[in-house]
Structure formats: C-alpha cells, structure tokens
Amino acid sequence: MKIEAYDRLAEPGRLTELARYDLFDPALRAELDVVAMRSAKLLETPVSLVSVLTADRQQIIGSYGLVGWVATPQGAPAEWAVCSRTVLNGEPYCVADFSDDPVHAANPFLANSGLRSYLGVPLATPDGLMLGAHCVVDSRRRIYTDVDMAILSDSADEAMEALAKYRT
Known part of the structure; x- marks a missing residue:
C-alpha cells in the first residue's frame, strides 16, 4: 500500500466522527479490554x-496480552500498524505469517515484536465510517x-x- 493511501486516514469526516468518542474514559477502556480478552480466549x-x-x-484503546516494550507505546505509526490496512480496506484483513508476506516482512515493529x-x-459506524479495527495477533503462523x-x-x-455509549 503506497504512503499516499495513508492520507485517507486524515479524511475530515472520519476524524470528526472519531473526535466524538471519549476514548480516554477508563470505563470505556475497561469494557474494551474485556472484549479483547474474550476474543483472545x-x-x-x-x-x-x-x-x-x-x-x-494507531491508538490502542482496548487490549489483552500486550507485554513488555510492545505495550509501552500504546500504538504505532499508521505505516507500521497492520490495523491500518483493515481500516483503509474497510473489510477484514488476514495475514498467516508476516515473515512470508512481502507487504509486512520489512515492518520494523513486527520484526522486533515476535x-x-x-x-x-x-470498527465501522452505522454510516460506514471506519474508525479502527479489532484484531487478534499470534506469535505463530496461523x-x-x-x-x-x-x-x-x-x-x-x-x-x-461499547464505543457508542461514549459518543457525544
């Protein structure tokens, strides 16, 4: 995906909608952590x-299983975030093995994360705006x-x- 494609993340309508959510509310984050935990299990x-x-x-607003240095930044530049592809494509995205995938093999975050x-x-609004993604990630080929x-x-x-409850 060319860098220009990432410019679509800055579409004003999408960012305006995203700004309507209280993404830092601890109760929302706790709810999303439960969703993430259930998916992982x-x-x-x-x-x-x-x-x-x-x-x-990419801003992580709910998580399960992040440890060590991977958990510290709570996100990544859009170009490194696999979830960017899910959002930009507006459909499910799957990679069986990053190391075999020419799109992701050189990604420095993935190369060092294991x-x-x-x-x-x-994560789409009823109007079809792509706000983010919900994903599972494995340390093995899958x-x-x-x-x-x-x-x-x-x-x-x-x-x-859960997000809808925190929309203003």
Whole structure:
C-alpha cells in the first residue's frame, strides 16, 4: 500500500466522527479490554487489540496480552500498524505469517515484536465510517478460518456498542 493511501486516514469526516468518542474514559477502556480478552480466549491467541486510527497513528484503546516494550507505546505509526490496512480496506484483513508476506516482512515493529499472524475486522459506524479495527495477533503462523472471522466480527460489534455509549 503506497504512503499516499495513508492520507485517507486524515479524511475530515472520519476524524470528526472519531473526535466524538471519549476514548480516554477508563470505563470505556475497561469494557474494551474485556472484549479483547474474550476474543483472545475464544480464538486462542496471545494478543487481541481494539484500536482506532488517527490521521497518522494507531491508538490502542482496548487490549489483552500486550507485554513488555510492545505495550509501552500504546500504538504505532499508521505505516507500521497492520490495523491500518483493515481500516483503509474497510473489510477484514488476514495475514498467516508476516515473515512470508512481502507487504509486512520489512515492518520494523513486527520484526522486533515476535508477532507472526493477524486477523482484523473494521470498527465501522452505522454510516460506514471506519474508525479502527479489532484484531487478534499470534506469535505463530496461523491460518484463520471463516468461523474465526465470524467470532471476531461479533466481538467488533460489541466493541462498537461499547464505543457508542461514549459518543457525544
């Protein structure tokens, strides 16, 4: 994906909608942490995230399984965030093994994190604006199934229901 594609993250309507949510409310984050934990457990992955994408950065607003230096920044530049592809494509995105994928093999964050596979679904408003993604990430090569995607999609719906309660 060319860098110009990331310019779409700065679309005013999407950013205006994103600004309507109280993303820093501790109660919201606690709810989203529960959604992430449930997804990780159901899909048997060590990591699950609920994140939003600003114009240039992924911001993690709910998580399960992040440890060490990976947890410290609470996000990544948009160009490094696999969730950016989920948001920009507006559809589920899956990578069985980052090290075999030409799009992600050179990603410095992934190369140093030990994470290898990804399944993400968009967090979309009823009007179709892509705010972020809900994903699971594994430290092993993983082929995700349609059932896995359905489970994650249901969890993304839960995340959007939680977000809706914190929209002004």
